[in-house]
Amino acid sequence: MSPRFARRLGIASTGLVAAVLCAPVAITIAGAFARSEWYGRRSEGAPVQGAAALFSYVIEIWGRNLLRSAEIVAVVVPCALLLGVPAAYAFRRRPFPGSRGLEAAAVAPLAIPGIALAVSLIQTAGGLPRFALLAAGHLVYTVPLVIRTVGNALEGYDPHLEAAARTLGAGPFAILRRLVLPLLGPALVLSALLVFAVSWGEFNVSFLLATPLVQTYPAALYLTYTTNSFPVAAAATLVFLLPVVPAVAAIQGLGGEEFHRGPQA
Amino acid sequence: MRTQRRRTHRGPGSWTGLLLALPLVIFLAALVAWPLSHLVAAAAAPAGAGALRSVLAAGRYRTALVNSLVLSLAAAAAAVLLSLLPAWVLARERFVGRQLLRAAIAVPLTFSGVLVGFLMVVLLGRIGAAAELLRWATGSDALSGAAYTAAGLFLAYLYFEVPRAVLTLEAAFRRYPAELDAAARTLGAAAVERLLRVRLPLLAPALRASLALTFSASMGSFGVALILARRFTVAPLEIYTELTGFLDDAVAGALCLLLALATLATNQILARSAPR
Amino acid sequence: MRVELDEVAFAYGGGEDVVAGVSFAMADGGITVVIGPSGSGKSTLVALVAGLLEPAAGRILFAGRDIARVPPERRGVGVVFQSYALFPHLSVHDNISFGLTTGAFGLTTEVSGLTTRRLRPPRQEREARVRELADLLGLGPLLGRRPGELSGGERQRVALARALAPRPALLLLDEPLAALDASLRRQLRAELAALLSRLGTTVLYVTHDQEEAMMLADHLVVLDRGRVVEAGAPLALYRRPSHPFVASFLGEANLLAVSTPPGGRGSAPVLCLAEEAGAGSGAAAPASGGWLLIRPEDLVVVADDTGTPAVVLEVRGLGAFDRVVLRLADGTELDAHLPAGTAPAPGATLRIAARRIHLLPRLG
Numbered sequence: 001m002s003p004r005f006a007r008r009l010g011i012a013s014t015g016l017v018a019a020v021l022c023a024p025v026a027i028t029i030a031g032a033f034a035r036s037e038w039y040g041r042r043s044e045g046a047p048v049q050g051a052a053a054l055f056s057y058v059i060e061i062w063g064r065n066l067l068r069s070a071e072i073v074a075v076v077v078p079c080a081l082l083l084g085v086p087a088a089y090a091f092r093r094r095p096f097p098g099s100r101g102l103e104a105a106a107v108a109p110l111a112i113p114g115i116a117l118a119v120s121l122i123q124t125a126g127g128l129p130r131f132a133l134l135a136a137g138h139l140v141y142t143v144p145l146v147i148r149t150v151g152n153a154l155e156g157y158d159p160h161l162e163a164a165a166r167t168l169g170a171g172p173f174a175i176l177r178r179l180v181l182p183l184l185g186p187a188l189v190l191s192a193l194l195v196f197a198v199s200w201g202e203f204n205v206s207f208l209l210a211t212p213l214v215q216t217y218p219a220a221l222y223l224t225y226t227t228n229s230f231p232v233a234a235a236a237t238l239v240f241l242l243p244v245v246p247a248v249a250a251i252q253g254l255g256g257e258e259f260h261r262g263p264q265a
Numbered sequence: 266m267r268t269q270r271r272r273t274h275r276g277p278g279s280w281t282g283l284l285l286a287l288p289l290v291i292f293l294a295a296l297v298a299w300p301l302s303h304l305v306a307a308a309a310a311p312a313g314a315g316a317l318r319s320v321l322a323a324g325r326y327r328t329a330l331v332n333s334l335v336l337s338l339a340a341a342a343a344a345v346l347l348s349l350l351p352a353w354v355l356a357r358e359r360f361v362g363r364q365l366l367r368a369a370i371a372v373p374l375t376f377s378g379v380l381v382g383f384l385m386v387v388l389l390g391r392i393g394a395a396a397e398l399l400r401w402a403t404g405s406d407a408l409s410g411a412a413y414t415a416a417g418l419f420l421a422y423l424y425f426e427v428p429r430a431v432l433t434l435e436a437a438f439r440r441y442p443a444e445l446d447a448a449a450r451t452l453g454a455a456a457v458e459r460l461l462r463v464r465l466p467l468l469a470p471a472l473r474a475s476l477a478l479t480f481s482a483s484m485g486s487f488g489v490a491l492i493l494a495r496r497f498t499v500a501p502l503e504i505y506t507e508l509t510g511f512l513d514d515a516v517a518g519a520l521c522l523l524l525a526l527a528t529l530a531t532n533q534i535l536a537r538s539a540p541r
Numbered sequence: 542m543r544v545e546l547d548e549v550a551f552a553y554g555g556g557e558d559v560v561a562g563v564s565f566a567m568a569d570g571g572i573t574v575v576i577g578p579s580g581s582g583k584s585t586l587v588a589l590v591a592g593l594l595e596p597a598a599g600r601i602l603f604a605g606r607d608i609a610r611v612p613p614e615r616r617g618v619g620v621v622f623q624s625y626a627l628f629p630h631l632s633v634h635d636n637i638s639f640g641l642t643t644g645a646f647g648l649t650t651e652v653s654g655l656t657t658r659r660l661r662p663p664r665q666e667r668e669a670r671v672r673e674l675a676d677l678l679g680l681g682p683l684l685g686r687r688p689g690e691l692s693g694g695e696r697q698r699v700a701l702a703r704a705l706a707p708r709p710a711l712l713l714l715d716e717p718l719a720a721l722d723a724s725l726r727r728q729l730r731a732e733l734a735a736l737l738s739r740l741g742t743t744v745l746y747v748t749h750d751q752e753e754a755m756m757l758a759d760h761l762v763v764l765d766r767g768r769v770v771e772a773g774a775p776l777a778l779y780r781r782p783s784h785p786f787v788a789s790f791l792g793e794a795n796l797l798a799v800s801t802p803p804g805g806r807g808s809a810p811v812l813c814l815a816e817e818a819g820a821g822s823g824a825a826a827p828a829s830g831g832w833l834l835i836r837p838e839d840l841v842v843v844a845d846d847t848g849t850p851a852v853v854l855e856v857r858g859l860g861a862f863d864r865v866v867l868r869l870a871d872g873t874e875l876d877a878h879l880p881a882g883t884a885p886a887p888g889a890t891l892r893i894a895a896r897r898i899h900l901l902p903r904l905g
Contacts, residue, residue: 011360014351017427018369024384025372027394031387083292086285094282106289109297111477111532113485115501116521119508120300123307123518136296143289203377204487204501208508218488222379225386225492237380244375252368259374260432260478264485447593448626450613452640453707462639466630 025241031234058224058235065220066239071131072206072216073199076138080195081188083139084146089180091147092154093162103151107144114141114204114264121209130211137205141264142195148258149194153187190254197247197259201240204264304522307515316515320523326503326516330523332415333500334531337483340419344426344479345434345472352434357443367435374428378488385412385421385493413495421489426479433478437471477535484528500524542604542710542743543569544590549599549609551585559585561767562599567711568760572737572744574775576754577764578790583747584623586764587715590745592616603711614643619709619742623716625700627688633699634684637674640707641667674702677736693721694729701733705740712737714746718753730756751791755779763787780836781899788834788901795835795875799900832901837864839897840877848892851875856884867893 032054059066090096091103109117118137125133161183165175181188203218210216215223217240224236251259307313320326355367373381388395389412396408411417445467449459487501494502500520507517544567551560560582567573577583588594590601592613600607608616619640627636644661662670675681678698688696697717704712717733718726734757737744748754754761755775762772763786771778771787782788785796842848851867854874858864863884865877877893885891 007358010350010354011358014354014366014370017347017351017431018366021373021424021427022369024387024394027387028384083289087289090282090285094279094285096279096282096286099282099286102286102290102293105293105297108529111481111529112301112525113481113487113501113521113528115485115487115504116304116525117297117300119504119517119521120304121296123514124300124303125296139292140297143292147289197375201375201377201380203379204485207488208505218377218379221377221383222488222491225379225383233383237383240380245372248372248375249368252364252371256371256432259371260429260436264378264482264487442624442626444622444624444626445628447588447591447613448620448622448628448703449639449643450593451591451616451618451620452703453614453617453643454639455614455644458643463628467628 028234028237029241031230032238034231054231054235055239058232058239062217062220062224062236062239065215065217068210068214069200069217072134072138073196075135076142076199077192077195079135080139080142080146081191084143084191085150085184085188088147088150088154092151093159103147106147109140110144110261114202115208118205118208130209134206134209134216137209138199138202141202141205142198145194145198145258145261146191149191150184150187152258153184157183186254190251190256193247193251193254194259197244197251198261200243200247202264301525304518304525307518308522312515313519316519317522320516320519325498326500326520329498329500329503330520330527332498333484333524334527336415336419336422336499337480337486338531340422340426340483341476341480343419344423344430345475347423348427348430348434348475352431353438355431356435356438356441370428370431372428373425374432376425378425378486378490379492380488381421381425382412382489382492384424385417385489388412389417389420412493415497418489418493418497418499421493422483422486425486425489426482429482430475430479433475434471437468437475441468473535477532480535481528481532484524484531543567543602544604544711544743544745545600545602546586546590547600547602549586549589549596549601551582551589551594551596558597559767560589560596563764563767563769564599565760565762565769565772567743567745570741570743571759572746572757573760573762574746574748574754574758575762575764576748576751576790578749580766581764582767583749583764584715585767587620587713587745587747590711591618591620591713617707617709617711619704619707619712621697621700621704621712621714621717623719625688625696625720627696627699627703629688631687632684633680633686633688633691634671634675636688636699637671637680637684637702637706638667639703641670670706674706678702694725697721697729701736705742710743712740712742712744714744716748717746718750719748726750726753733757755791763790765790780897782834783901785832785901788832788899793837793876795833795837795840796901797833797835797873799831799833834899834901835875835895836897837876837878838862839895840867840875840879840893841896842879842883843892843894846892848894851891851893853885853887853889853891855887858882858884867891 087102087106091099114137117140121133121137125136128136161179162175165179170178201218202216203222206216207219207222210219221233221236221240224233228236308317320330351370355363355370376384385393387393389408389410390396391410393408393412396406396411399405399408412421441464445463446459449463454462485501486499487505490499490502491505501524504517504520504524507520508514545564546566547564548562549560549564550558550562552558563582563586565573575583575586585594589596592608592611592615596609599609601609603616628639631639641662671684672681675684678701680695680698680702683691683695683699688699691699697720701714701717718729721729730753737746737757746754746757758775760772761775761778763770763778763784765786771782771784778787779791782791788794788796849869851869853865854868855866856863858881860881862878862881865879865884867875867877869875875893
């Protein structure tokens with residue numbers, strides 16, 4: 001087998017994997033825009049006619065869930081950064097006795113099934129407001145991503161830069177404002193995007209922790225998959241995907257480290 | 266590197282470090298350590314011990330746990346095998362459309378389980394696209410409803426695991442020094458020998474880490490089973506049923522504990538000596 | 542084994558030629574050093590001879606046979622990589638014996654008659670060879686260690702032992718000392734020179750370091766932007782280069798343009814220097830003009846008034862000699878290396894002469 005042929009075969013099979021992964025998404029998107037008869041006999045038809053009407057129907061029935069997801073994301077993204085960034089900085093630049101163990105402990109929850117954590121949270125902290133509980137559940141699975149991403153970025157730059165800044169007369173706040181934050185800029189943006197992508201798609205923890213009446217959008221997807229017709233389900237899926245695709249593109253553009261940890265399925 | 270960093274930053278920095286990490290310590294203690302230790306404590310109490318015994322005894326619960334374990338291991342192994350070539354190509358080859366392929370493989374990472382389950386129904390449900398295609402081509406109904414079988418669940422697991430495996434392996438493959446291959450070649454090693462004696466031993470930690478990651482993802486997978494598991498059950502689904510249907514907190518707690526322990530233990534075995 | 546490169550060319554992915562029509566020959570058992578600045582195509586040349594890259598054009602002859610399309614695993618060439626490329630998962634012992642244990646799948650065959658290498662020798666023979674190389678390079682106590690536990694100099698020796706183990710007919714070394722610090726480099730340079738000349742293997746050695754090149758080479762090839770600028774014996778290239786690039790790249794040089802204006806013979810003081818050196822006024826002004834090469838160590842102070850007057854601008858005592866910047870009457874500045882402690886203070890006027898000069902014709 002010539003190297004050139006092997007190379008083409010490799011690229012072709014990678015393309016095949018990507019195509020298989022995208023096929024059901026493409027069919028779903030097509031389904032949102034096709035007339036209900038197109039899909040065949042089970043579909044009882046969209047309750048309204050036309051794509052514009054279909055989407056406004058989706059917003060009408062799941063608008064509250066969209067809003068809830070937006071609220072969660074708006075709280076979780078800054079909180080995850082506030083918890084994760086100083087800790088990552090401490091682990092890499094100001095290590096203290098036990099900081100290695102703490103870092104491992106902070107990342108360990110990624111391997112714990114979300115449903116197990118949700119159950120244990122209900123059993124112990126069930127008295128908290130549900131929204132706070134929900135945000136806490138999301139934070140457990142997003143803070144590790146921030147710690148990892150910012151930690152990797154910190155390893156990527158010379159630890160003596162801060163010493164250099166100090167010899168040039170910079171105090172701690174000047175170092176933070178003029179050195180650390182600008183250098184970590186891309187990592188902070190990447191962290192925020194990762195937290196957003198994970199939190200936006202999170203289902204396992206949210207489904208159990210949220211009150212049944214006000215659920216996040218992925219939970220609405222579950223309801224729509226089990227109760228609505230295919231075009232409605234497809235349109236709802238498309239609404240879910242709309243912010244995800246640009247976020248993924250941006251994450252890829254920034255290198256996409258730690259992205260493979262995604263939300264639990 | 267590490268020792269040097271420690272030497273230069275030890276001392277007065279320690280307190281600053283602890284202070285910076287304090288919010289995280291409180292957060293982890295209150296929302297991870299305490300709830301999880303409660304699971305253990307509850308299982309040790311008389312009611313919990315009884316629940317634990319009933320879960321471990323032969324029956325639906327144990328079957329669900331074993332199903333989860335077997336399915337997750339099989340799907341993780343298959344996903345890593347399938348991902349080897351795409352990950353190598355994305356890491357090592359430069360071609361037009363590479364970024365697009367990478368993005369296309371990465372997008373499913375953000376899909377929650379219910380969405381993956383739905384996509385499986387779209388392909389392999391009773392009137393799924395692939396099922397209909399087969400019916401149109403051969404008249405066979407073999408794929409109709411395949412999404413709801415154990416095989417359908419396995420494929421769904423593959424669907425969300427392959428992207429994870431591709432991205433972890435790609436990162437490892439990119440770090441792999443290609444000159445080692447070159448060195449082995451000049452020393453007379455043919456392709457098979459290079460693979461077995463240089464590449465595999467050097468990439469083994471990355472392969473194990475990738476297996477551990479995909480395995481954990483499958484073990485916790487709840488949304489997929491919620492949509493697809495009709496003739497088949499897995500542990501997360503049983504936990505949900507106990508909580509909402511039978512309202513048996515003790516059994517749910519015991520199941521959670523066993524699921525978490527099984528995941529963490531297998532994860533440890535797989536990722537042993539894996540870098541980070 | 543005699544090795545010849547014949548109009549070898551290579552370009553990465555449709556870009557400009559990195560190696561553009563390179564031809565030279567390596568004598569059997571000789572040490573050929575290719576020297577050039579970074580980006581001159583040296584490493585690419587090594588990869589081409591090793592077979593890691595396939596030339597776009599040209600022939601590479603091993604003992605008269607074109608092997609340009611033979612894959613590296615069949616060439617029987619030993620390579621010491623710039624980064625050493627030691628297998629991090631194998632001990633020093635297993636790194637060295639790696640090349641003695643390959644070919645297990647019957648896929649590797651020798652280029653018949655070209656190498657003295659034996660395929661997969663029996664165990665005792667293998668162990669004896671590893672032991673022999675460990676003794677030769679002083680690696681005995683390190684055989685059980687992993688590359689990660691070795692110092693830079695130790696790694697360099699392991700890489701050399703690994704490349705030598707299968708008794709290659711041709712040994713390629715790609716900047717093998719570049720990763721080491723200066724004092725270690727100087728020490729290993731001498732050891733390497735002694736070892737390579739003792740081994741009697743045909744060697745292609747690539748470097749950007751001029752001292753290394755002069756010390757090791759039987760035959761020196763100067764490479765610039767993918768082309769051979771000049772090749773020859775190292776001292777001849779140093780003293781009598783025919784290309785200004787070679788003159789200034791090999792060591793320090795005063796290169797003075799000698800033009801032939803319609804009525805003149807060029808700068809008077811410079812020509813005076815040349816005449817002092819016995820070059821003769823006729824030779825000093827070639828028909829098309831050119832460059833006059835004066836090495837700083839060839840400028841000497843003369844006691845009588847026969848020399849050319851020069852003003853001292855700058856003096857730096859470097860221990861071994863004094864580095865002096867001089868200015869001639871016409872404004873030409875020259876670097877001179879005077880015996881340590883003999884240079885007068887800046888501002889003084891000296892009379893100088895050149896012990897040796899060389900004239901380069903203007904090219905193109």
